[in-house]
Amino acid sequence: MSRFIYFVEAHLVWFVMVVAGVGLLFPATGIMLEFAIGPLLALLMLIISLTFDAHAVRIVFRKPSRQLLALGLVYGPMSIAGWLTGRLFFGLFDVGCGIRPLSWARI
DSSP states (O other), rough: OOHHHHHHTTHHHHHHHHHHHHHHHHHHHHHHTTTGGGHEEEEEEHHHHHHHOHHHHHHHHHHHHHHHHHHHHHHHHHHHHHHHHHHHHTTTTTGGGGGOOGGGGOO
């Protein structure tokens, strides 16, 4: 299992790029897998929570200014970069800013 985890860590960037490319070229695959997104995100959060380090938490409590800086960078420039990326790939459509059009919604 540790070899598999090391392999995924070593090639994660390429894996993400391939999955993103397939999603852009074949959007129907994402629509078919829509039911699994919630459970997959829950699994991701579980896995991430298992990697927390008590030492890192102590550092945050000792120097909270670093955490505030990280929050500012994530919700500031990263939000703008995400919005610009959406506009780059989807133009002026609602999907470009993360809004799902009503025509795609299931009633």
